[in-house]
Structure formats: structure tokens, C-alpha cells
Amino acid sequence: MSDAIYLKQMELGPMQNFVYLVGDPVARQCVVVDPAWEIETIVQTAAADDMTIVAALVTHTHQDHVGGHLFGMDIPGVEDLLEKVKTKVYVHKAEREFLKGYGSDLVKVDGNDTLRVGRLELTFLHTPGHTPGSQCFLVDGRLISGDTLFIGSCGRTDLPGSDPTEMYYSLTQRLAKLPDETVLFPGHNYGGLSSTIGNEKRGNPFMRFAALGDFLRVMGGGRIVLP
Numbered sequence: 593m594s595d596a597i598y599l600k601q602m603e604l605g606p607m608q609n610f611v612y613l614v615g616d617p618v619a620r621q622c623v624v625v626d627p628a629w630e631i632e633t634i635v636q637t638a639a640a641d642d643m644t645i646v647a648a649l650v651t652h653t654h655q656d657h658v659g660g661h662l663f664g665m666d667i668p669g670v671e672d673l674l675e676k677v678k679t680k681v682y683v684h685k686a687e688r689e690f691l692k693g694y695g696s697d698l699v700k701v702d703g704n705d706t707l708r709v710g711r712l713e714l715t716f717l718h719t720p721g722h723t724p725g726s727q728c729f730l731v732d733g734r735l736i737s738g739d740t741l742f743i744g745s746c747g748r749t750d751l752p753g754s755d756p757t758e759m760y761y762s763l764t765q766r767l768a769k770l771p772d773e774t775v776l777f778p779g780h781n782y783g784g785l786s787s788t789i790g791n792e793k794r795g796n797p798f799m800r801f802a803a804l805g806d807f808l809r810v811m812g813g814g815r816i817v818l819p
């Protein structure tokens with residue numbers, strides 16, 4: 593992991609969401625991850641740092657990450673960003689229908705796709721469980737994990753579209769195989785600003801289940817088939 597990266601973490605809105613700007617400080621290009629809540633703050637932060645936003649990346653399409661109506665709130669999001677910044681919006685193909693109104697601005701991606709940002713290469717990791725198209729972004733030894741992995745916990749799996757079985761595999765196989773030193777930047781401030789995959793593998797109980805059945809019992813669901 594080098595220091596040749598621009599990464600700005602902003603906690604915005606009443607749900608402790610983290611919005612990220614990530615990019616190449618030499619090319620002065622960055623992406624914005626999960627633009628929501630305070631679009632002007634995001635745009636002004638990039639401008640103040642002399643960074644050009646070249647893409648918007650969506651970890652998943654819940655309203656607190658992309659904007660919309662939630663709990664009586666009208667949350668600004670991707671739509672408002674596109675009024676200020678001409679850019680493409682990258683979403684996992686499993687959730688494209690939630691953002692289909694963006695037409696040609698929408699780019700559908702799948703796991704292991706990559707995106708070049710200046711000299712950096714960003715890799716999309718498909719980590720379903722919280723939602724079908726949840727994805728994490730790996731860039732220069734950093735993982736931006738959305739609502740899949742939090743510091744000390746993980747995203748909910750009792751929501752429409754959630755799948756606790758997939759969450760188990762996302763946590764214990766897809767993310768656990770990353771190098772221990774990978775720096776973790778989650779989608780909400782539920783346990784601090786950042787951690788590492790190694791710390792979470794040692795201390796996060798949701799990454800430590802040895803068997804799927806144990807995980808499903810704790811997560812209160814799973815695919816229970818009644819006779």
C-alpha cells in the first residue's frame with residue numbers, strides 16, 4: 593500500500609453514513625462513493641482539494657446511500673449529484689433496476705470488474721448479503737465496504753432482498769481472503785473511522801463463525817424451509 597492515494601472520508605447525515613472521495617492526487621481525479629445527504633458539501637470538498645469527480649460508485653441502492661425517500665426523509669443523492677457533475681454512475685448489475693432512470697449515465701458492473709482512476713486501478717468485489725448487488729471497492733490496499741462489513745459488525749440481513757447465507761460467504765470467504773493489512777473503510781460510522789481486515793477477522797464476531805448454520809441462527813433467519 594502506497595501513500596499515493598487521495599482518500600477523504602466524510603460522515604454525512606443523521607444515519608452516520610460515510611461518503612468517500614477516492615482518487616489519484618497526481619492526476620487530480622477521484623470517484624465519489626455513495627453520494628448522498630449533502631451533495632453540495634461533497635462537490636465543494638472535491639473542488640477545494642482541486643480534485644475532479646470522474647465517476648460515482650454505488651455500494652448498494654438503499655436510500656441512505658443513493659438518495660430517495662426513507663423514514664419520512666427526502667434524502668438528496670445521485671440524482672442531485674448529476675445535476676452538478678456530469679459523470680457515470682457505477683452500480684452492480686443485480687441492482688440496476690433501482691437506478692434505471694439514469695439511462696446512459698448508468699454503468700452496470702460485476703465482481704472483478706475494474707475501473708482506472710488516474711494511475712490507480714479500482715476493483716469491484718461483489719459481496720451480496722445485505723442486498724443482492726452489494727459491492728465493495730478495493731483500491732491500493734484499501735477496502736470501501738458499504739453495508740457489508742462494519743467495524744465490529746456487519747450489515748443487516750433481515751431486509752427485503754437480504755440473504756444471510758450470502759452474507760456469511762461474503763464475510764467469511766470473499767472478504768476474509770483479502771490480506772490482513774487491507775485497510776477497511778465502512779459505509780457507516782458504527783464502530784469508528786477505519787480498521788483492517790486482520791483486526792476484523794480477529795475481533796469481529798460476524799467474521800468468526802466457522803459454520804453457516806451458526807451464523808444463520810444468530811442472524812435470525814436464513815433459508816428455513818417449513819415442511
Ligand SMILES: [Fe+2]
Binds near residue numbers: 654722747
Ligand atoms: Fe444499506
